[in-house]
Amino acid sequence: MPTSSLATPMQDHAHVAEVLTNSRLIYFSSASGYTHRFAEKLGIDSVRIPLLAREPQLVATEPFVLLLPTYGGEKGERSIPPQVVKFLNDARNRNLLRGVVGAGNTNFGTTYCLAAIKIAAKCNVPLLYKFELMGTQEDVTRVREGLEVFWTRMSRSSK
Amino acid sequence: MTEKLKLAGHVEAINWNRIQDEKDVEVWNRLCNNFWLPEKVPLSNDIQSWGTLTETEKLLTMRVFTGLTLLDTLQGTVGAVSLIPDAMTPHEEAVYTNIAFMESVHAKSYSSIFSTLASTKEIDEAFRWSAENVNLQKKAQIIESYYYGDDPLKRKIASTLLESFLFYSGFYLPMYWSSRAKLTNTADLIRLIIRDEAVHGYYIGYKFQRNLEVEGITEERKQELKDYTFELLYELYENEVQYTHDLYDGVGLAEDVKKFLHYNANKALMNLGYEAMFPASVTDVNPAILSALSPNADENHDFFSGSGSSYVIGKAVNTEDEDWDF
Numbered sequence: 111m112p113t114s115s116l117a118t119p120m121q122d123h124a125h126v127a128e129v130l131t132n133s134r135l136i137y138f139s140s141a142s143g144y145t146h147r148f149a150e151k152l153g154i155d156s157v158r159i160p161l162l163a164r165e166p167q168l169v170a171t172e173p174f175v176l177l178l179p180t181y182g183g184e185k186g187e188r189s190i191p192p193q194v195v196k197f198l199n200d201a202r203n204r205n206l207l208r209g210v211v212g213a214g215n216t217n218f219g220t221t222y223c224l225a226a227i228k229i230a231a232k233c234n235v236p237l238l239y240k241f242e243l244m245g246t247q248e249d250v251t252r253v254r255e256g257l258e259v260f261w262t263r264m265s266r267s268s269k
Numbered sequence: 270m271t272e273k274l275k276l277a278g279h280v281e282a283i284n285w286n287r288i289q290d291e292k293d294v295e296v297w298n299r300l301c302n303n304f305w306l307p308e309k310v311p312l313s314n315d316i317q318s319w320g321t322l323t324e325t326e327k328l329l330t331m332r333v334f335t336g337l338t339l340l341d342t343l344q345g346t347v348g349a350v351s352l353i354p355d356a357m358t359p360h361e362e363a364v365y366t367n368i369a370f371m372e373s374v375h376a377k378s379y380s381s382i383f384s385t386l387a388s389t390k391e392i393d394e395a396f397r398w399s400a401e402n403v404n405l406q407k408k409a410q411i412i413e414s415y416y417y418g419d420d421p422l423k424r425k426i427a428s429t430l431l432e433s434f435l436f437y438s439g440f441y442l443p444m445y446w447s448s449r450a451k452l453t454n455t456a457d458l459i460r461l462i463i464r465d466e467a468v469h470g471y472y473i474g475y476k477f478q479r480n481l482e483v484e485g486i487t488e489e490r491k492q493e494l495k496d497y498t499f500e501l502l503y504e505l506y507e508n509e510v511q512y513t514h515d516l517y518d519g520v521g522l523a524e525d526v527k528k529f530l531h532y533n534a535n536k537a538l539m540n541l542g543y544e545a546m547f548p549a550s551v552t553d554v555n556p557a558i559l560s561a562l563s564p565n566a567d568e569n570h571d572f573f574s575g576s577g578s579s580y581v582i583g584k585a586v587n588t589e590d591e592d593w594d595f
Contacts, residue, residue: 216563217467238572243539256573
């Protein structure tokens with residue numbers, strides 16, 4: 111189980127409840143919970159973007175990597191979950207995004223991991239890794255180790 | 270069939286304005302958006318390409334497609350329909366009727382391929398082969414026995430394994446032809462089927478997992494179902510290996526197909542919420558097959574491994590979605 115990150119509920123002036131997080135891995139997972147299972151298997155500090163609109167909005171306070179699955183139709187329309195669009199429409203979150211990890215299913219052909227590909231392109235950050243469904247043990251290891259190296263490199267280059 | 274007809278116990282007018290499980294709406298919409306018919310695909314453009322195949326390759330292709338036809342027929346007329354009485358919501362029932370119809374579309378689309386490419390005599394011979402092939406018949410019988418059985422959760426397991434695993438010994442071949450620029454329109458049609466089956470397997474597997482969360486399900490029962498899943502998968506896998514040899518030994522592709530089987534068996538297990546069973550050493554699917562399946566499946570292009578250092582950020586993808594605010 112990932113340890114829960116620093117999360118402080120607060121109200122802003124627009125009366126929209128917010129939750130601050132310093133987690134380095136922020137993820138979205140639908141009710142089917144595959145991506146949630148993957149995040150759990152990583153065993154690193156992570157936080158989930160709220161599923162329901164009435165839940166408090168998540169606001170990042172530290173650079174983070176976004177992990178999300180792909181939905182959407184034949185041409186990839188609406189491939190990015192609305193909850194994630196809402197999260198990234200907040201400039202505070204967008205400015206701290208450093209990379210994207212995508213989940214998906216190659217059986218969806220051209221839309222495999224499309225949401226992650228689109229976000230990486232739109233936000234000008236690297237697409238770090240792709241895996242299918244809830245990920246194999248190899249995927250878990252590569253992402254866990256990859257993220258560690260990634261953050262080490264990032265902290266070095268920012269000095 | 271002499272047994273008593275089993276139908277949904279009690280039917281109420283379905284109200285799509287009162288939803289118990291949002292996944293039902295999401296999947297219904299997804300399936301409707303994905304709807305297609307074989308007439309949409311210009312199969313006749315493959316006639317010339319078909320002519321370049323050897324007789325052995327043609328025979329193999331026909332046999333693969335009759336095998337797939339059998340599975341789609343089974344899933345359309347028995348499998349998806351057998352899930353309706355156990356549905357937890359009226360919307361789940363509606364999704365199964367959608368799945369059942371699409372399986373019939375899939376089954377019919379193979380006939381479109383046949384009538385475009387082959388003679389009546391060749392078609393009849395291929396159907397005769399599939400009716401007589403022991404391993405093909407066995408896989409249909411194994412699954413069918415659970416559809417007629419009295420355990421609703423085992424029915425979902427069998428159904429998910431059919432949708433997410435049993436088709437792939439067949440799906441391999443059109444992906445192989447596509448990777449060699451042959452029968453590319455046929456491959457386009459098969460990709461539409463693969464996409465549908467992926468949603469079906471995902472949804473039935475999801476419902477299986479929701480059923481496991483219902484109050485009163487004991488740990489013993491959960492363990493029984495897990496054991497059953499792995500036993501059934503293994504039984505089907507052994508049979509699939511035989512079937513794969515029956516089909517592909519003549520063209521020397523059996524070992525390559527088996528990797529594809531392992532890879533898809535893992536995905537079928539994940540659809541049911543279980544961990545993958547086959548290790549990475551036997552799931553290294555031929556990259557040409559993977560990229561025929563999905564152009565984005567460039568497995569070797571992994572930023573973490575360092576080979577992704579040349580990754581071009583912001584490569585041409587459509588980011589004109591109107592739902593972006595920035």
